[in-house]
Amino acid sequence: MSLDLVGLGIRHPDGNALIDDLNLSVAPGTVTTLTGPSGVGKSTLLNAVGGHLEAGFRLRGRVVLNGRDITDLPAERRDIGVMFQQAVMFPHLSVADNLAFGLSPKLRGRGARKAAVAKALDLAGLAGLGDRDPATLSGGQRARVALMRTMLARPRAVLLDEPFSALDPERRHEIREFVMATIRRSGIPALLVTHDRQDADAAGGPVIALT
């Protein structure tokens, strides 16, 4: 699976060009990093790829996923996973149920769904913690649950918007490695927005500096 941005341009509601003629190809299982000063349009670009561009922003160019033009598809039909700085959990659901919420509807059968959640807990190093209330997890554990929930939906691409910046330095390193390994193993393309040089190094792919 690959993600291609072809001649992408984004215009701010006030008329200013945020992104101008961006051409970018993200290979399967790789992470391309987007950097640049605050306000340059990094998050807006991810919104455009995910289909969440806010009203008033104008888009030019094409977003192509796996050879298919998805520019005009609504977000829910793009199968693109997102992960933000704050790992949002449903507080009234257990860790396992939070994970189950991410499961692709294509995966049918109670047993198969339970097994998929158990495997995700295991991969996240959280085996045995499925019954816990998410509020009792550490920030790092919550970040891993959030990532697994994103991946359980079997996305065709992932968008990561500063997903590590709320983590302390030690956790940050561990989660970063975990996220990159998961993306490589899944063979899907990813875009990472970060201000952190080490994040970009760990991502291993091209770094695009937006100006």
Ligand SMILES: Nc1ncnc2c1ncn2[C@@H]1O[C@H](COP(=O)(O)OP(=O)(O)OP(=O)(O)O)[C@@H](O)[C@H]1O
């Ligand atoms: N809903 C909105 N309506 C109007 N302007 C917005 C909206 N959301 C963002 N902007 C503006 O669009 C521009 C790009 O914002 P964006 O969040 O994409 O930047 P960014 O590069 O991700 O910044 P940061 O690194 O600070 O997160 C900024 O000038 C911002 O103020």
